[in-house]
Amino acid sequence: MTTPSPLAAVSPYALPARPRILIVKVSSLGDVVHNMPLVHDLRACWPDAEIDWVVEEGYVDLVRLLPDVHRVIPFALRRWRKRFWQGDTWAEIGALRDAIRERPYDAVLETQGLLKTAIVARTAARAAGAPVIGLGNATQGSGYEPAARLFYTSPVKVPRQTHSVRRSRLLGAALTGATPPEPPRFFGPTARTLHVNDPLWADLPPRYAVCFHATAGAKKRWPVASWHALGLRLQAEGLTVLLPWGNESERRDAEGIAAGIPGAQVLPRFSVMQGFGLINRAEVVVGVDTGLVHIAAALCRPTVEIYTATWRWKTEGYWSDRIANVGDDGVVPSVDDVYSAAVRVRGVVG
Template identity: 45%
Template sequence: MSTSPKILLVKLSSLGDVLHNLPIVWDLRARVPDAQIDWVVEEGYVHLLEPLLSNDGFRGIDRIIPFGLRRWKKNLFSLATWKEFFAFRETLQISAYDVLIETQGLLKSAIVCSLARKSPNAVVAGLANATEFSGYEPLSRFFYNQSVQVPKQCHAVDRSRWVMCSALDWSLMERNDAPQFYPKAFVQNIPGTSVQGLKAPYILCFHSTAREAKRW
């Protein structure tokens, strides 16, 4: 494989799943620093990836490709919805990807992989089985040319790394109890972020979620 492969990560949602996928960006940069790394994500979670965007002094994610499925489903018969969808598909055709890593195991994610332009010998890798406490749709396997069997009891970070290592023909990485998620400079600035109307020290409790059934 080239020392500068074009890699597409497909992890669409939700918040926790996207966060658990971040360490593989660091893994990829450590081993293939000159790779092009793009990521397709549901548009509501783009902000989770923005701190990892490549810039003059940092190589992370080269391109974030927003996916508006949740919003599109609410206006499925709208002309504007289909225009946005076709524009999204065109974006996936800009680069011919050598490796596509789908770590969600859902049909919608697998279909995104099928829409992307690929190099002649591209690897499309995804999950071959469900794991504990995670959603999985077996039909997604039909869109891969490499289905990766993972242990049923497997942490989400390890699961993503398992698929990545298989896709790139790497030996499995040893478990890291403190994988890196964001650049150190970004993390160091978080404690200094002020919340309007609150005086330090303060405690912030996150008590809401996307689905009404989970709200309490």
């Protein structure tokens, strides 16, 4: 018989020693990464817990990097919206409903705070009468939908200014009754070697810096002239500047940046998962507030996160000295700021 963790005794809920717990967090890339420490917190309390996770289908492989997640259930609302009237869409929605009702959960954690995800959580919990724990209020800058509270049995209020990582962990703490340990843990061990030998990266230079310049929000970008100046300094140290992109507009931007930096390379398009191989071999990662930069920070690679039009406190990497955060909402960092940070994080032994 398995002995429950001592932490389980302080939980305000009468959960078994091996509880079945469902996490609902579907997107976006950075938010999914920042939700990962919640899994480790639950396992610290219940080492034998069976944890499932509902996530947007594009991030299924990402969540599978967590060995403590028993089952990853794909959610495809982005695709379903484009063909809502088609029969196969409704068949997939039915399959999702069956998957979340397949086993009785002892608790459901809904960490997105949206109506759509709250409905999924309540549907999963209804069969067994499990508690649904979700956000009881909006946090600053979040996409929280107050109607979601109607589907929670246990709404949890959190401080208005709460880091994305801490917000999810506070919901977990409401279930476990335990204070989340620091620093937070993210991926499993395989993430550090994932795709490092991918044929796509066969010709990478021996020393390079990855510069994630692209982001969906134009205000979050860093000026091209600043990228040129930073690239020249990195190039003078013997580092090749590598420039990723995700669409044609971003590719043109990458080419414009590369034109001002001798030897800079515009990379071929790659998947999120292939990005691990690129990041894990980089001497330093520099980038704006975007998902792949948050992955680099979660991996504790030497990372400089550039903020220009978003609150730094909301997503900054705070768990390692190998991460530096520069700029803030309305405070565009200088080239000196970013370069100094890049030198500093590279000097920290991991």
